[in-house]
Amino acid sequence: MVNHRGPEFAVMMSDIIEGLKPYFGTRSEPLLLTGSGTGAQEAAVVNMFSPGDTVVSATCGVFGDRFAAIAGAFGADVLRVQGEWGKPISAGALRAALEASDTVHGVLLTHNETSTGVTNDIRVLAGVVRAATPNALILVDGVSSIGALPFAMDEWDVDVAITGSQKAWMSPPGVAVVAVSERGWEAQRQATMPRFYWDFAKAQKNGASRTTPFTPAVGTLHAVHEALRLMTEETPDGVFERHRQIGKQVRAGVQALGLELFADPSAASDTVTAVRAPSGHDASASISGLRKKGIVVASGQDWLKGSIIRIGHMGWVNREDIDAVLDALRAVLAEEKLLQAG
Numbered sequence: 391m392v393n394h395r396g397p398e399f400a401v402m403m404s405d406i407i408e409g410l411k412p413y414f415g416t417r418s419e420p421l422l423l424t425g426s427g428t429g430a431q432e433a434a435v436v437n438m439f440s441p442g443d444t445v446v447s448a449t450c451g452v453f454g455d456r457f458a459a460i461a462g463a464f465g466a467d468v469l470r471v472q473g474e475w476g477k478p479i480s481a482g483a484l485r486a487a488l489e490a491s492d493t494v495h496g497v498l499l500t501h502n503e504t505s506t507g508v509t510n511d512i513r514v515l516a517g518v519v520r521a522a523t524p525n526a527l528i529l530v531d532g533v534s535s536i537g538a539l540p541f542a543m544d545e546w547d548v549d550v551a552i553t554g555s556q557k558a559w560m561s562p563p564g565v566a567v568v569a570v571s572e573r574g575w576e577a578q579r580q581a582t583m584p585r586f587y588w589d590f591a592k593a594q595k596n597g598a599s600r601t602t603p604f605t606p607a608v609g610t611l612h613a614v615h616e617a618l619r620l621m622t623e624e625t626p627d628g629v630f631e632r633h634r635q636i637g638k639q640v641r642a643g644v645q646a647l648g649l650e651l652f653a654d655p656s657a658a659s660d661t662v663t664a665v666r667a668p669s670g671h672d673a674s675a676s677i678s679g680l681r682k683k684g685i686v687v688a689s690g691q692d693w694l695k696g697s698i699i700r701i702g703h704m705g706w707v708n709r710e711d712i713d714a715v716l717d718a719l720r721a722v723l724a725e726e727k728l729l730q731a732g
């Protein structure tokens with residue numbers, strides 16, 4: 391490892407910060423934190439709010455629920471807009487909840503709900519928030535989207551956006567990234583939820599001289615540095631287009647095998663595809679079948695365990711990788727006598 395307070399580290403940190411900006415769609419300086427995506431969710435909450443604040447949480451799956459639970463754990467008064475799993479967050483339901491509440495301090499949104507394979511339209515949802523509650527803070531969990539799907543924090547007027555190194559950044563876990571708007575920084579100075587390790591002010595102060603307040607995940611940062619080099623070479627538009635093509639390929643491929651998508655097609659994610667197990671069949675058998683062929687996919691979470699298969703396709707993934715997944719899935723379904731004729 392290099393000394394994280396030395397000149398090599400400072401150069402790497404500068405490169406990373408600059409490299410991240412186009413993927414967040416921001417001119418602000420992203421903060422590098424040490425932790426996983428959940429740490430970044432907690433960091434976002436405790437830096438923006440005070441106990442007793444009203445926080446509206448629009449959720450349509452496990453990660454949205456977690457964001458809401460964190461806000462509740464730190465004393466926010468959480469008002470849930472509960473969406474149906476597999477469907478995107480409803481702009482109308484969000485608008486109605488905002489209009490029905492007195493003071494809303496902030497809104498928690500999930501860009502890409504990894505548990506169901508749904509991508510929410512943050513441009514539209516943030517617009518609804520701004521129209522109904524101009525001063526509310528907009529916090530977006532972009533853990534499984536930023537770096538793979540287009541994101542325009544400044545243009546969409548998002549106040550805090552977060553991501554994690556092990557998702558689209560194709561690196562080991564350990565680094566969380568957050569970006570904060572001007573409105574967010576003002577709120578940060580007023581917010582009184584308890585924080586120490588996650589204090590954005592410390593990260594910003596140190597970040598200005600290209601260090602971190604505490605020892606960072608140096609090894610993971612080396613990986614993120616290299617990932618960003620590859621992504622810069624491909625260009626952001628190239629990265630987004632590849633994910634769009636791969637998303638389409640996966641969805642068409644599983645449907646051609648007679649399987650159904652879990653997500654509403656109008657909001658199906660280009661970074662993760664949730665596929666329904668054939669009716670009456672437990673998905674875990676297919677998942678272990680795939681594993682024997684060297685293909686690792688995920689099961690459902692929470693009540694979806696056993697009923698869906700989730701295929702991750704963010705980061706270092708190309709057309710041939712997806713061909714291999716689909717071939718293996720076809721073979722497993724044939725072995726299980728689940729392949730539909732025709």
Ligand SMILES: *Cc1c(COP(=O)(O)O)cnc(C)c1O
Nearest residue numbers: 426427428453502504533534554
């Ligand atoms: C993975 C993920 C998280 C949680 O991240 P961890 O790194 O597992 O703590 C949060 N939100 C979303 C949308 C995710 O995909």
